Amino acid sequence: MSLRSHKKTCAVLVILWMGTIAALPAAALDFNQCVDLALKQNPRMLAARARQAEAKGAVSEARGHLLPRLSAAFSASQSNNALTVFGMRLSQRQATFNDFGAGQFNPNNPAGLDIAPNELNHPGSYHNFGTKLQLEIPIWNGGAVWGRLRQMRAMLQAAQSGNRMARQKLVFAVLRAYDGVIAANAGISVAEKAKRAAESYVKTSRALLERGVLVKSDLLSAEVHLEKVELAVESAQDTRANALDTLATLIGWPESMTLTVAGPVQPALPAAPLIVLQRDAMTRNADIIALRHRAEAAQDGIHVARAAYLPHVNAMADQEWNGRTLGNAAPSYTIGGEVTWNILDFARGGGMDRARAQHEQAMAALQEAQGKLRVQVAQIWRKAREAALRVKMRTLAVAQMKEAQRLVRLRYEHGVETVTGLLHGQAELDRARAELVAARYAQAMDRAALLLAVGQLNPRAITGARPIFAIEGAP
Template sequence: MSGPSRGLRRISILLLAAGLSPAVHALDFADCVQDALRQNPAMLEAHAQAAEAQGAVSSAQGHLLPKLTASFSASQSNNALTVFGMKLSQRRATFNSFGANQFDPNLGAAGLSIAPGNLDHPSGYHNFGTKLQLDIPIWNGGAIRGGIDEATAMLRAAQNGDRAARQKLIFEILQAYDGVVAAQSAIEVAEKSRKAAEAYVKTSRQLLARGVIVKSDLLSAEVHLEEAQLALQHARDQRENALENLAVLIGRAKTDGLEVGAPVMPSFPQGDLQQLQAQALADNAGILALREQLKAARAGITVARAAYMPHINAMANQEWNGTGLGNGAPSYTVGGEVSWAALDFARGGQVDSARAKVQLQLAKLQQAEDHLRVQLGQAWRAAQ
């Protein structure tokens, strides 16, 4: 241990031995905000939601790109069709696979009725298959692009929600921090009131002994002292409650050693009420999040309408099939597909549901904007 560390430890031991404790470092408002933003559960939840939305965007964008799939299979069968297919895919089919060795040309047309045993009743046969397949999306009625727009809007909504959660948390910390400061001031006032009440009781007893006042005056002074003591205890309880609230917000398990610094005096915003309301509607994170959710709901209509459109996709695969792992016969397949659901009664309900979600988000947005205007007006008038 270094010399300065030994010195600090010796001073702490001397203070404890003297019945004192080292000075407690008081947290100012900035310290409280920093601690809360780092570990408050509400902020961790908001960060997780933003990360989840970012993952949804990446997933939606991935549907635009080709998908390559690799697979390996091993199978054993005595099913006639399966065995013949295995032999064809391995390029091992022979005339005897059709039962050519059982055909007797001397029987003439009657020989054509002979059932070939090799073809109808094969013995067990196995196949090892390796396959690489490339699926290429070309156009899916706008479903992929609509899904990307929907996921992107939800990401922006989550980011604004993260900002709104940050602002809300800072406001809650401000209230809790100010609560501790106010409770501390209340304790100081209650302490002075208690001391004054004690002095008044002492004076009243002396005056009663001299016959200047009556007994009821002393009793009144004692009642006032009890009220002052009760007010002091109430102020101390309020401070403990405020400290516990602040400790929870900044992520501390206990209030031991928790002290706050100087009071916080936020500056009053410039502008009249109409200007502040316009600024709030333009920049409020919660309102912006709801607007992005509305955009996501509208993109959902595009996704639902894609069921009415043709879907065009292409594919290409390369296969190796053989009786062993090292003797596979290669083959390939390329193709494209155009599909169009001519009749599907479920898709109409999906479009109606997507439109209903848009109306729901419009209602939520309008309600939030009205509430924000009223709330801001009340706060502005109270501050004035």
């Protein structure tokens, strides 16, 4: 073998090896892994975390208004305004009697007091460099600052509750997509079982036709049934592809990687009575808790508006340095306090009315949400109980129809049953299997919806479940 041929052979082997590695299936993701991926990058969680961060910033801002504020300023100015120049000289402690025109004053001149001093009225151009430190100390502002702080803290708690609800809703969405893939896989299994049965019927019908037991129309009916089943298989595969696309979007799965899921999961059904679940929902549902905190924030808004009717007390302290040069400045300080009371202000009444109206709206929204949630919990609880009974009934129906179809097929193979009866029985069995898949999926969703309503939906409440078709053997 030549060197060139050897290189070509090695290159082909490398390409085949790389293709084999690329064709290996990716590791299947279980439900908890899907939830972890969704919580890290899903836009819903990013938005919820951003709202919580915004609320934290509002709390920090409100708390900052309780603390003293220190500011520094530097100024450089030049002017020939008589009042400004005189003020500059005073702040620099450079004022003299000549600034008042003392050199022009003559006590022997009767009109001396009426003479306009040139030094005072026309000082010429003068400049000043000023440095100032100012400390502002809020003492009491009618409770406005404390009320605003309580209001922002309540809004932060509402945002935190919203974050928890966003997490639970995202867990619900992931479960719906994840179980949708599981149900789609089960649907494909049902369709493939139906396809194998239909292929067997076509084969049997062809053999019976050759023996003269059947007519050709019976064979055509079996072939038409096979085509319908093949279409059902393709439809089930499309359903799985759609479910995988939904799940991939939720968890941010790369398009270049194949997504597969692990075993099925099943949410736990709360064992508490309905009245207990309704009471738990009122205290644990994150949406209700968020509305309750918003109502508290609206109540604090009334206190903020009432502060406009009360006096405000503040203190301040200034330290200044003024001079004609930066290194030679005269220091001075000012310390003082201020009490202001807005005695007459017609606008503040509107602010109080608006705050009270906002509180009433918040309370009305809370009461409405509590009533809807109480009804919702009752409805979902009943649906979840019905779903469990429906799964049990569908399971028994599948077992019964499977046995009935086995007997029909035996009669058909011996020529004592028509192809119409055989195909009708198989269609009923296929429909029963599909209804069992739908019932199990609905059961999982109803349980998850109940856990979400009572504020208990989390990955720990969702455990692995046995395969959907564990009760069945081969078709």
